[in-house]
Amino acid sequence: MIVPTVPEEEATGEVAAIYDEERASSGYIPTHARAMALNPAADRAFVALTRSVAIPLGIRRYELVTLAAAHATGSRHCRLAHGVKSLSVFEEAQLERIARDYRDAGLTDAEVEMMAFAERVATDAAAMTDADSLRLRAAGFSDQEIVDIAIAAAARVYLGRMLQALAVDVDEAPSLSEPLRAALVSGI
Template identity: 55%
Template structure:
């Protein structure tokens, strides 16, 4: 449990109130990771802007797939649960469960699998990567912008997941996430 003290929903004002309100609208409560990260609301707003800039070109589906792969490689319970929930709007639960258990055997395209493998390497072995890693994505049809955005999405997940882990933020389990899907998302961790 984190030692970071955060205000209750009825005590926040200004930018922090806006940040909490977005979670309350989406989840019905301010998530523990939101509460802790909004201790620095300027950085949190910058984080949101960075993610919007990545998603605007990469697309939500690709962003979420990259995020799920990076979160798995980082052993991030919080990010796997939160983004598993978000991915439900893009992918049906049956395929999402298959992706969560083993994305390599989930009916994804070769390009999507390669993108997710690349994301894992970004967060676990970036110092060992060479142009061959990016070239593989290019050979599968990704543009330079998409390769950069995939790299940024995975790197951003590394930043956020590691921050939550370092601060011992207890992960929330979204109440609308079915038990079976929750188990699939957490099984690889």
């Protein structure tokens, strides 16, 4: 990583709190958390932003949007971290299928459309038109859900790009099986 992070044994205040929260939820302190802890206010703001859309979308939809946007931007950090988190809502075999090709993974038509929208946000949002949002509406999403999907995808782009720009090491995600890990990073 380009900038040194605070060693765990030297962490105090908000940095220590961020580390403790990550250790409690992940079992370790991921490198992305160490990088974000260099600006605790930004970390807290990012967490608040993602919670503000994850809660109304539901964890399943939020994780699907996150995986699609992370794949589109080539963020191994986010694909692996959210692969771990996605195991709380998907069986490993289905998650592996989603990681390899979400269009052929047993998802609903609405979920596939949502992931395609997230990919478009991540790759070329400037080229998107009303037609992109209208496809989500036709798939049954409310206006707030459409906004939340766009926010979730854009937030993932932000974090993934920041981690890439700082050359943050990619965690191995030790709790993932090798086939799932390979599926999550394939094509990136």
